[in-house]
Amino acid sequence: MTEVRAMSEVEQIVDFMSTCSLEVTPNGAAKIDDFRALLREGQTVYVTFLPGSDFADTVTTVKKLKAQGMRPVPHFAARSIPSKSFLEENLAMLQAECDIDEALLIGGGVDNPVGEFTESMQVLKTGLFEKYGIKKLGVAGHPEGSPDISPAECDRAIREKNAFAKESGMAMYIATQFCFEAAPIIEWDRRLREQVGNELPIHIGIPGLATIKTLLKHAQQCGIGNSMRVLTRQAANITKLMTVREPDTLVRDLAAERARNPEFGVRQCHLYPLGGLKKSAAWLYGVQDGKIELGRKGGFKTDYAAD
Numbered sequence: 001m002t003e004v005r006a007m008s009e010v011e012q013i014v015d016f017m018s019t020c021s022l023e024v025t026p027n028g029a030a031k032i033d034d035f036r037a038l039l040r041e042g043q044t045v046y047v048t049f050l051p052g053s054d055f056a057d058t059v060t061t062v063k064k065l066k067a068q069g070m071r072p073v074p075h076f077a078a079r080s081i082p083s084k085s086f087l088e089e090n091l092a093m094l095q096a097e098c099d100i101d102e103a104l105l106i107g108g109g110v111d112n113p114v115g116e117f118t119e120s121m122q123v124l125k126t127g128l129f130e131k132y133g134i135k136k137l138g139v140a141g142h143p144e145g146s147p148d149i150s151p152a153e154c155d156r157a158i159r160e161k162n163a164f165a166k167e168s169g170m171a172m173y174i175a176t177q178f179c180f181e182a183a184p185i186i187e188w189d190r191r192l193r194e195q196v197g198n199e200l201p202i203h204i205g206i207p208g209l210a211t212i213k214t215l216l217k218h219a220q221q222c223g224i225g226n227s228m229r230v231l232t233r234q235a236a237n238i239t240k241l242m243t244v245r246e247p248d249t250l251v252r253d254l255a256a257e258r259a260r261n262p263e264f265g266v267r268q269c270h271l272y273p274l275g276g277l278k279k280s281a282a283w284l285y286g287v288q289d290g291k292i293e294l295g296r297k298g299g300f301k302t303d304y305a306a307d
Contacts, residue, residue: 007259009252010292014256014298017287020269021073021203023048024065024277026057034068038278040285041069044268049075051110055090058095066098073138074100077108077124082115087123091132104128104138104175109148121160130168141174141202143188155196162199174198174265178205178272182253188266201267204254206247208273208280246283247271249299 007015022039024032032038039045047061058074065072074094081087094100105120105284117123120139129137139161142154149157160172163171179185184256185204191196258264273280286292286304293301 005107009294010290012255012259013252013292014288014290016258017251017269017284019044019267020271020284020288021046022273022281022284023273024061024273025050026053026061028277029061029064030057032277034220035065035066035070036068038281039070043058044071044073046073046104047082049077049108051077051080051108053080053170055086059090059093060100061099062094064118066100071102072098072100073102073104076123077110077118078102078105078117079108079110079113081117081123084113084116084126084128088128088132089127090262091128091134095132099133101133103134106130106140106175106176109146119157121164124161124164124168130170134170136171136173138173138175139200141176141192143176143179143204147203158192158198158200162197165200168180173201173203175203175270176205178250178274180207180247180250182250182257185266186253186257186264193263193265198265200265201268202265203268206250206269206271207245208271208275209283210275221280224281234307246299246302248295248302251287251288252294252298252300278304 001287015143016292021044029035029047035043035045045065047058047059062072062074076087083154084273095147105123107120123129124137141158142149145151146154161172161174164170175273189202233289254266256267271280271284288300291303295301
């Protein structure tokens with residue numbers, strides 16, 4: 001009988017980050033002539049849809065990424081969809097012109113819906129994603145709560161999405177905003193499994209390389225809770241405000257939890273390139289290539305070049 005060798009900690013990190021996705025905004029994508037200069041072939045790239053945006057810009061970005069060898073995943077925001085016919089028209093266009101088979105559906109941070117949809121479940125129940133070839137679908141999860149949705153409503157939504165996945169056969173997963181500490185994520189995952197009955201895999205958001213100042217501003221806008229204290233402690237040292245922060249400690253802790261706990265629901269990461277796509281992608285590929293030096297007190301250093 002062949003003995004299976006346990007992975008080293010570096011191998012655990014590399015394995016955990018091997019399928020990590022990135023994202024771009026249509027405005028940011030318009031400034032990039034060729035994504036192949038920054039990203040590796042086949043890279044999964046989410047294309048955001050911000051409130052007030054024109055979805056045509058999302059479609060243009062998806063086409064560009066697809067043509068340049070990437071795997072684009074368009075965002076749909078329920079409360080920013082004006083009508084069922086608008087949704088169908090754009091899904092049909094994406095399928096015909098880009099052969100898209102994965103999407104991300106969120107409620108969307110809009111106080112007043114622009115159309116008939118007030119939450120993502122209403123969009124799911126139209127059946128349009130299945131009709132137009134979407135086989136894999138991300139839905140929103142909130143490890144540290146949401147400023148727009150009560151905890152009870154968050155739990156209800158997770159239960160309904162689990163039920164929908166079983167009934168429809170759709171390959172669904174939970175995608176989250178970025179977090180800074182592993183402990184709240186691990187506890188949230190445990191509670192979802194044990195108390196809410198979640199069986200959907202989780203793609204956890206992690207912050208890309210950015211200054212503490214940038215992260216503080218973004219975190220406040222996103223309503224992220226407990227992890228704010230970590231940034232506040234770091235930002236107290238004014239000389240470090242412009243220091244680049246890497247999510248190495250978070251990644252190392254989550255990779256270790258996945259290695260020791262087979263029930264852990266977090267299967268992969270989604271890297272928010274807050275400090276720029278070029279730098280964040282270079283960091284990610286340094287990790288994926290195993291160019292890692294573990295720190296004695298946690299975290300790791302990564303050998304990468306963004307220039």
